[in-house]
Amino acid sequence: MRILSEFVEGFDTLADLPPAVSVFGSARSKPDSPECELARRLGGALASAGYAVITGGGPGVMEAANRGANEAGGLSVGLGIELPFEQGINEWVDMGIDFRYFFARKTMFVKYAQAFVVLPGGFGTMDELFEALTLVQTGKVTRFPVVLMGTAYWSGLLDWLRGTMAAESKIGPADLDLMCVTDDVDEAVQYIIDADAALAAEQEALKEAAAAQAEARS
Numbered sequence: 728m729r730i731l732s733e734f735v736e737g738f739d740t741l742a743d744l745p746p747a748v749s750v751f752g753s754a755r756s757k758p759d760s761p762e763c764e765l766a767r768r769l770g771g772a773l774a775s776a777g778y779a780v781i782t783g784g785g786p787g788v789m790e791a792a793n794r795g796a797n798e799a800g801g802l803s804v805g806l807g808i809e810l811p812f813e814q815g816i817n818e819w820v821d822m823g824i825d826f827r828y829f830f831a832r833k834t835m836f837v838k839y840a841q842a843f844v845v846l847p848g849g850f851g852t853m854d855e856l857f858e859a860l861t862l863v864q865t866g867k868v869t870r871f872p873v874v875l876m877g878t879a880y881w882s883g884l885l886d887w888l889r890g891t892m893a894a895e896s897k898i899g900p901a902d903l904d905l906m907c908v909t910d911d912v913d914e915a916v917q918y919i920i921d922a923d924a925a926l927a928a929e930q931e932a933l934k935e936a937a938a939a940q941a942e943a944r945s
């Protein structure tokens with residue numbers, strides 16, 4: 728069955744991936760647009776910090792992030808999607824997988840990444856952003872940093888989330904803190920590194936507490 732084989736191929740191919748960050752953004756942005764320039768610098772900075780960069784493997788912001796990672800000597804991953812106006816996986820991807828189903832592909836973006844960075848984009852980008860926020864909000868993934876880059880682009884949405892969605896109690900006040908919003912590549916990467924370190928410390932403390940409990944029982 729194609730659906731199952733997409734999960735199996737994804738899990739097999741990505742099993743040995745080093746720590747990675749998924750980067751999202753518009754398929755339509757021109758290579759010389761500010762968001763592509765930002766995505767390229769971000770891809771490079773993530774690669775320099777030791778993260779593989781995962782994108783949707785398409786054009787625009789995806790291609791720019793893959794390009795930045797590739798040029799900085801990092802691992803550049805593209806999880807492509809079969810579309811009627813198919814353009815193929817961009818040339819900056821070292822490890823590419825093609826999916827027919829969005830939902831199988833979306834599982835891979837979350838399962839194999841330590842964090843999401845979301846740059847300006849359209850419906851596809853919104854879908855990916857709000858899926859990540861829902862997973863964090865409901866505790867289906869823990870401590871998953873979500874970074875929004877492009878403060879001017881996101882400000883209208885953030886105002887609405889604060890002024891309408893939170894004001895009418897459709898989300899909790901703390902839910903808005905699930906995102907870091909910045910234009911600064913270094914700040915974005917540092918936020919991810921800090922969240923990684925906090926999670927590692929938490930897991931270590933849990934392990935030590937479990938070991939101490941086992942010791943006390945014996």
Ligand SMILES: CC(C)=CCNc1ncnc2c1ncn2[C@@H]1O[C@H](COP(=O)(O)O)[C@@H](O)[C@H]1O
Pocket residue numbers: 750751752753754755782783784785786789807808810814847848849850851852853855
């Ligand atoms: C020129 C054009 C529309 C090509 C489409 N080719 C695509 N290739 C790969 N992923 C895509 C594509 N279109 C949308 N996506 C997915 O949706 C997001 C971008 O959608 P949008 O442009 O923001 O809404 C990306 O992060 C990606 O995961």
